[in-house]
Amino acid sequence: MKYYVLFGPPGAGKGTQAGAMVTRYHLCHLSTGELLRSEISAGTALGLQAKALIEAGNLVPDEVVEGMIEAKFLNTKGVEGFLLDGFPRTLAQADALDAMLAKTGQAVTACVSLMIPDALIHERIAHRATIEGRADDARPEIVENRIKTYHAKTEPLIEFYKKAGKYQEINGVGSIEEVQERIFRTMDQY
Ligand code: ADP
Numbered sequence: 001m002k003y004y005v006l007f008g009p010p011g012a013g014k015g016t017q018a019g020a021m022v023t024r025y026h027l028c029h030l031s032t033g034e035l036l037r038s039e040i041s042a043g044t045a046l047g048l049q050a051k052a053l054i055e056a057g058n059l060v061p062d063e064v065v066e067g068m069i070e071a072k073f074l075n076t077k078g079v080e081g082f083l084l085d086g087f088p089r090t091l092a093q094a095d096a097l098d099a100m101l102a103k104t105g106q107a108v109t110a111c112v113s114l115m116i117p118d119a120l121i122h123e124r125i126a127h128r129a130t131i132e133g134r135a136d137d138a139r140p141e142i143v144e145n146r147i148k149t150y151h152a153k154t155e156p157l158i159e160f161y162k163k164a165g166k167y168q169e170i171n172g173v174g175s176i177e178e179v180q181e182r183i184f185r186t187m188d189q190y
Contacts (some may be wrong), residue, residue, distance in 0.1 A: 003084065003109050007112065027080060028081070116172040
């Protein structure tokens, strides 16, 4: 099984690019943001716990997302691998992922990192807010907090995957098709 980590700041285009990636490589797309949003709309206890954190632009606890991901690994059949979108987002989650996979002698295949400058993050999220209506996109101070959280807690993962020899950076500036082409060129190597 292949395990790709799709990495990048909020608004980098992970969700936009994921569809074509899962089709081409027969992967299961696991987006922790989407999984959490469906818990919220289903009104589960987990959703209730996550709602306030997400709407303030903070992360939900590591154990919560780790549990969701491991359950999906165990229950998903008939794919050639997984595309992890929005997970891991902290060093603790990256360690937990390695430990989860090591139980069955597996490992992360590669970290595909979509990079865009902070200025473009603001522009793209403001645009998405007019289309998708996500509560965490609507207020500039919340978006600001998500970007701060990204730099403080998530960005250290770049070094983590570089050290592991698994880091593949892709320029996320350009048209959807241009970025997709760059991603495919990288992933075709695995
Ligand atoms: P984006 O990439 O645009 O920030 P996501 O849909 O990936 O949006 O995530 C939305 C929110 O869900 C995050 O801001 C965070 O509160 C929560 N979340 C998603 N994934 C994780 C994770 N791996 N760990 C902790 N919180 C998460």
